[in-house]
Amino acid sequence: MAIPVLTDEHVGQLDYRAAVAWMQTALQSHSEGTLDAPARVNSKLTKGEFAFTIGAHNSANPYMGFRVYDLAHLHSPTRSEVTAVFNGRDGSLTGIVTGKLLGAIRTGAIGGVAISCLSNPNANILALLGTGLQARTQLRAACAVRHFHEIRVYSRDAANRNAFREEMSEHVPVDLTLTNEPEQAVRDADVVICATTSTQPIIKTEWLKQGVHLNNVGPKFKTGHELPRDTYEQSPRLVTDSLEQVSAFGDAFVLFGTPHYDRIGALSAMLDENATDSSISHDSSLFISVGLAGTEVVLAQRMFENHME
Amino acid sequence: MAIPVLTDEHVGQLDYRAAVAWMQTALQSHSEGTLDAPARVNSKLTKGEFAFTIGAHNSANPYMGFRVYDLAHLHSPTRSEVTAVFNGRDGSLTGIVTGKLLGAIRTGAIGGVAISCLSNPNANILALLGTGLQARTQLRAACAVRHFHEIRVYSRDAANRNAFREEMSEHVPVDLTLTNEPEQAVRDADVVICATTSTQPIIKTEWLKQGVHLNNVGPKFKTGHELPRDTYEQSPRLVTDSLEQVSAFGDAFVLFGTPHYDRIGALSAMLDENATDSSISHDSSLFISVGLAGTEVVLAQRMFENHME
Incomplete structure (x- = not known):
């Protein structure tokens, strides 16, 4: 079966209520210790600098993944990002999301959780x-x-x-x-x-x-x-x-x-x-708002689950 | 235009003479300072550990990218890897390669350069x-x-x-x-x-x-x-x-x-x-053989160039 590769076109159809609910669950998972969310890893190159934000969900159906973006092109209109999710059981690739919308919706949805809570x-x-x-x-x-x-x-x-x-x-x-x-x-x-x-x-x-x-x-x-x-x-x-x-x-x-x-x-x-x-x-x-690592991975995983259905 | 996503099926058709020649050129680029090849970046999670091998080619048509694999699943038959290449000019995504063949062919081809040279x-x-x-x-x-x-x-x-x-x-x-x-x-x-x-x-x-x-x-x-x-x-x-x-x-x-x-x-x-x-x-x-970072990115870039033709 081909690996799903979702784009901004798919991500743009996300329901924000669902996204906020997923992010609230992700924050709770982090609080309970089931969501690994280490600080970002940066890799500076001669030109450009990758930032990797990495996370893993250690539940009954474990998964792990990352989002990556190039800090040197944050203001380029044609720039893109990649989010990849792997199955934590066997290391197989669950799916990939490209584009710059997933990270922004993740941040927006966590902002929604903050507003809802505070x-x-x-x-x-x-x-x-x-x-x-x-x-x-x-x-x-x-x-x-x-x-x-x-x-x-x-x-x-x-x-x-x-x-x-x-x-x-x-x-x-x-x-x-x-x-x-x-x-x-x-x-x-x-x-x-x-x-x-x-x-x-x-x-x-x-x-x-x-x-x-x-x-x-x-x-x-x-x-x-x-x-x-x-x-x-x-x-x-x-x-x-x-x-x-x-x-x-x-x-x-x-x-x-x-x-x-x-x-x-x-x-x-x-x-x-x-x-x-x-x-x-x-x-x-x-x-x-600083970006809880792993939350893009949770959002992508949920999208793949819906995509498969 | 959709981003090319190449799999082991595509990578398996690579000509080894071409791959060795590309890796020789990549090694020369590294020697001349146009290929950035920092040491691998690892991110340890509760379960699993991502290794990112990152590189950038600072030529007239610059590009940058990485390959990632999970050290915890190196022996899983269903495990996969992701290699992504970005355009160094505008940060757009050039393409993605999934599967575990690209990294292995890269290593094999560098081994071929060593045999050819030594x-x-x-x-x-x-x-x-x-x-x-x-x-x-x-x-x-x-x-x-x-x-x-x-x-x-x-x-x-x-x-x-x-x-x-x-x-x-x-x-x-x-x-x-x-x-x-x-x-x-x-x-x-x-x-x-x-x-x-x-x-x-x-x-x-x-x-x-x-x-x-x-x-x-x-x-x-x-x-x-x-x-x-x-x-x-x-x-x-x-x-x-x-x-x-x-x-x-x-x-x-x-x-x-x-x-x-x-x-x-x-x-x-x-x-x-x-x-x-x-x-x-x-x-x-x-x-x-320890793996020169950036060489997977060079190999993937060359594949995308051929794929576009």
């Missing part, structure tokens, strides 16, 4: 900063877990804003409100998704509503960060999907060497906590 | 120890570079020997002589290919003919080695395809910490030397 269940207003691929998948995952009545989208660029609204219109329950003022987007928002490539803070902490939940998808390094330092510092609840990856960033990570570093908790741990104490979700919170 | 051009007798996949590709590459009049194949197992003869008969110019005595295979042989999984030496140095060339494909570690230590020690010319990989083995490598370690030369350097001084090829020599 934001106010009655959240009304969503602010989205950024209109790239990550912004698209974050928006769709957010709409899969909350019923927003108002969605505001910020981008500096009018053409990007309009293209984004046109492309997203069929996937969101309300008309998108476009703005070129980050403050207009963020004021009074219950959930703020920051998915830009900006290395300069694009919001001010004082604009944020009490009880807001933020997803920080873009830069989070000392050399460049899309959120102001005091947004991290003043947030009562700092959460990430991978403490291993935060640790692997070393002193490059924006909070390294600050007292706030040790306050960062694992999203997977919050899932259990949330189940028993729903009051926590009304505090302000900041989800620092 | 063995007596008038070599008559070939001894092959081992009847696995590596033995198959070594044999076919050897026959692509030398006209052997006698080929002796050793295996402990009669069924393996007979299956090997039957499968190889269409690919070799003479009937294979089968034996269950390594000494019978090796005595008077001009070229000896050791491609076993044995961790105990299977020959004695005194059996070897003066001027013999050996390929050491199987174990070469302190904890287990298919050749006796004194075969390495007494060989006047020790050569490997990757000094980087030998170095990465660290103190696990059989010659680590001995005076012979520093005598190991790079096969790529011999290619130039050989071109200007043909006398060297009549000395005894021992090729320690």
Whole structure:
């Protein structure tokens, strides 16, 4: 039987509710120790640099795999990625996913888990900063877990804003409100998704509503960060999907060497906590998205299982 | 256009003369600095361990890629591998090769380069120890570079020997002589290919003919080695395809910490030397095959180029 090779065309048909549910299960597996998720492995070449994000699921039907992308071509429109999954029993190849959508949907879906777990269940207003691929998948995952009545989208660029609204219109329950003022987007928002490539803070902490939940998808390094330092510092609840990856960033990570570093908790741990104490979700919170290894492999495995059916 | 995904069925049709020529060019590129070939990157999981062998060709048409295999399933009959090649200009995916044949043909073809470069051009007798996949590709590459009049194949197992003869008969110019005595295979042989999984030496140095060339494909570690230590020690010319990989083995490598370690030369350097001084090829020599990273990527790239034509 031929090995399935799925492309962005297949991945684009993924249901976001399913993707968020799979990622929530994957985070729980990681918490329970059945999902191996080591920090990324990088291989620097003269030109180009591969990043391998690797994972293994040690369940009754074990599987293992990786996703790979070239850091030197992150902004190339024609760039691609490869995700491969192997059967953990006999080392056979289960399938391959090509394209750049799987990784982005994985990240979006984990963002959806964070919003589901940490934001106010009655959240009304969503602010989205950024209109790239990550912004698209974050928006769709957010709409899969909350019923927003108002969605505001910020981008500096009018053409990007309009293209984004046109492309997203069929996937969101309300008309998108476009703005070129980050403050207009963020004021009074219950959930703020920051998915830009900006290395300069694009919001001010004082604009944020009490009880807001933020997803920080873009830069989070000392050399460049899309959120102001005091947004991290003043947030009562700092959460990430991978403490291993935060640790692997070393002193490059924006909070390294600050007292706030040790306050960062694992999203997977919050899932259990949330189940028993729903009051926590009304505090302000900041989800620092770094990419839990192995989750692309889980997502791909689930797609192959559905593909085979 | 769909990305080409080649399987063992395609790879099995490779012409060995072409593969050897491509590997010779790849070794020369490495020597000239246009082929990046870092040591393997391993990622250990709770169950299983991925080994990534990565390379990049920095020519006018740059490309980069990797091959990956799971060390925990090396002996699984259904195991597979993945080799992926990306365009170095824009990060697009050129193609994927699945299966376990590409890596083995790569290793065989480099063995062929070593035999072509280091063995007596008038070599008559070939001894092959081992009847696995590596033995198959070594044999076919050897026959692509030398006209052997006698080929002796050793295996402990009669069924393996007979299956090997039957499968190889269409690919070799003479009937294979089968034996269950390594000494019978090796005595008077001009070229000896050791491609076993044995961790105990299977020959004695005194059996070897003066001027013999050996390929050491199987174990070469302190904890287990298919050749006796004194075969390495007494060989006047020790050569490997990757000094980087030998170095990465660290103190696990059989010659680590001995005076012979520093005598190991790079096969790529011999290619130039050989071109200007043909006398060297009549000395005894021992090729320690460790796998030059990047060569699978070169082989795959060449296959995609032919596939597109």
